[in-house]
Amino acid sequence: MSETVAAALDGIDRAFGPRTGRTAPVDGCRHCYTEEELARLSGPAGQIAEAELFDAVFSWGNTLDDSVAWLRWVTPRLMRDMMETGQLLDDEMVAVRLHKAEWREWPPAERQAIETLCSAWWRTALAGPVDEWPVTGALAFLVPLTREIAPWLEIWTRTPGRSADLQVAELWREWGQQILAGELDISVYVDGPNIAPDLADWLLRHGAARLADGDLDELSAWSLAQLPLPAEERWR
Structure with missing residues (x-):
């Protein structure tokens, strides 16, 4: 990973704030998610299993509620996983979900942090x-x-x-x-x-x-x- 991308990821962590404790619970289809699974998805983003997070992002707006608060909650984790490993996450899917969640209407610090990562990624690719x-x-x-x-x-x-x-x-x-x-x-x-x-x-x-x-x-x-x-x- 380039230094500029690493710095941009750190900037996202700072802009979005600590991801500890709990956020507003995310809800979903009870035939698709158990109470325990929804509780894990609502908890600390860093503790969500990668496969479970991938499934949740894929299902967001369908069998998982389209909660913008939840997507903002997991965005720093999504961005870091995407840039550092990318083993399960689908980059295009993450982009589509963020667009649907109107990320450009999010608080300025969060929007600017995402824009900085995009610029860093693109300039790193070109170089x-x-x-x-x-x-x-x-x-x-x-x-x-x-x-x-x-x-x-x-x-x-x-x-x-x-x-x-x-x-x-x-x-x-x-x-x-x-x-x-x-x-x-x-x-x-x-x-x-x-x-x-x-x-x-x-x-x-x-x-x-x-x-x-x-x-x-x-x-x-x-x-x-x-x-x-x-x-x-x-x-x-």
Whole structure:
């Protein structure tokens, strides 16, 4: 983990305050949750088993009540688990839940702490090796969370360096076909913004020029060469 991400996580802990004692009890379907399970979910966030927390986040707003107070209660734990281990947590699901809970309407210190972590994650991805910090993985959280792609592309444009250049190849390898087709929604669990047009425009104006010979395999390089063509003339 980068120092900036670690510092941002510490900032979230401070902004949200100590996670000890109990919060307002969270309720849910009594056919799905026992009293003991609901009590554990309502208790200290650090003591909730990872599998139980994953299930609760997945069920939030369905078989578990859509309590914003509860989601705020577990947010520091979710963010730290997501960045440190990520073994069970689904980044996209966490982002979708936070968006539904209108995280930008939360107390300013909490909102700003989440924004700081997002910025730290994105800048670390652009400066880091693709196999450890792929931009597609970062965007799979950032776009469902913020419903925006433009601010992240603006930062990418202003970020020099070979690492940021190589991430362009990662982006195209993963999402090139969808970008060519003009349809790419990475929100997974809900309808999100179609980011293909913005990515195509950015690649044409900035991204493709950052690639060097050999950054893409032959097939990927050929498909990228189709991008400037009118949609009806492209081979996909």
